[in-house]
Amino acid sequence: MGANVPQHIAVIMDGNGRWAKARGKARLSGHRAGTDALERILGYCSDAGVKYLTVYAFSTENWKRSKEEVSGLMKLLSAFVKGKEKMLVKNKVRFRVIGRRSDLSEKLQREIAGLEERTANFERQLIVALSYGGRAEIVDAAVKFAHVVGKGGLPADVHEAERLFASCLYAPDVPDPDLLIRTSGECRISNFLLWELAYTEFHFTDTLWPDFSREDFDRALESYAHRERRMGGRLETK
Numbered sequence: 018m019g020a021n022v023p024q025h026i027a028v029i030m031d032g033n034g035r036w037a038k039a040r041g042k043a044r045l046s047g048h049r050a051g052t053d054a055l056e057r058i059l060g061y062c063s064d065a066g067v068k069y070l071t072v073y074a075f076s077t078e079n080w081k082r083s084k085e086e087v088s089g090l091m092k093l094l095s096a097f098v099k100g101k102e103k104m105l106v107k108n109k110v111r112f113r114v115i116g117r118r119s120d121l122s123e124k125l126q127r128e129i130a131g132l133e134e135r136t137a138n139f140e141r142q143l144i145v146a147l148s149y150g151g152r153a154e155i156v157d158a159a160v161k162f163a164h165v166v167g168k169g170g171l172p173a174d175v176h177e178a179e180r181l182f183a184s185c186l187y188a189p190d191v192p193d194p195d196l197l198i199r200t201s202g203e204c205r206i207s208n209f210l211l212w213e214l215a216y217t218e219f220h221f222t223d224t225l226w227p228d229f230s231r232e233d234f235d236r237a238l239e240s241y242a243h244r245e246r247r248m249g250g251r252l253e254t255k
C-alpha cells in the first residue's frame with residue numbers, strides 16, 4: 018500500500034439522472050450505468066489498497082421518488098446482490114448493508130442476508146447504504162443505547178459513554194471514512210454518515226457518477242495524500 022492511502026472511502030454516487038437525461042434516456046439507465054461505475058471503483062480500491070468502500074445507494078428520502086424509479090432501483094439492487102456474488106468472491110470482498118433494512122422487501126432482505134453470510138470472512142469490504150439516513154442511524158443507535166444503558170447503567174466517564182454510543186451504530190467495527198467523494202458538482206452530505214464523517218476529508222468533483230473514471234479516482238487520492246489531518250488535535254511541532 019502506498020503512503021497516505023485512505024483505508025476507508027465513502028462515496029455519494031450522484032448524477033445518474035443527469036447522465037441519463039443528457040443522453041435522452043430514462044433515469045434508470047443512469048442508475049444502471051452507475052452500477053457499472055461502482056464495479057469499476059471496487060477494482061480501483063483493490064489496486065490502491067483501500068480496504069473499505071461505503072456507497073450511498075438509496076437514502077431514507079429516496080422512497081419519495083416515482084414508483085417506477087423506486088421499483089427500478091430495487092430491481093437493480095436485487096440483480097446486483099444475485100449477479101455479483103462471483104465477482105465479489107473472486108476479489109475477496111465482504112458485502113454488507115447498512116440502513117433500515119426492514120423497509121426493504123422480505124425477498125431482498127433474504128438475498129442480502131445470504132450474500133452477507135457467504136462473504137462474511139473476507140477482509141476487504143463493500144458496504145452499501147440502503148434505506149439509509151444519517152439521522153435515522155443516530156436515532157436507531159440512541160434506541161439501542163437506551164436499552165444497553167437501561168440494563169448496565171450509564172458509564173460515568175463521558176468518553177466511555179461516547180464509545181458505548183458509537184458501538185450502537187450500524188457497523189461499529191468499521192473505522193470511520195478517511196475520504197468522502199461526492200460526484201456531480203453538489204457540495205453537501207445529504208444525511209450520509211453524519212456521525213462517521215466527523216473528521217473525514219471531503220473531495221467534490223463535477224464528474225457525473227456513471228462517468229467516474231480511474232483518473233477521477235486517482236485525482237481524489239492525490240488530493241487526499243496532501244491533506245494534513247489534525248483530527249481535532251494540534252499538529253506536533255518540532
Ligand code: FPP
Pocket residue numbers: 030031032033034035036048049051052055073074075076079093094097145201
Ligand atoms: C443519485 O443520482 C443516485 C442514486 C439515488 C442511486 C444510486 C444507485 C446506484 C449507483 C445503482 C445501484 C447501486 C448498487 C449497489 C447496485 P440521482 O438519481 O440523484 O442523479 P441526479 O441528481 O442527476 O438526478
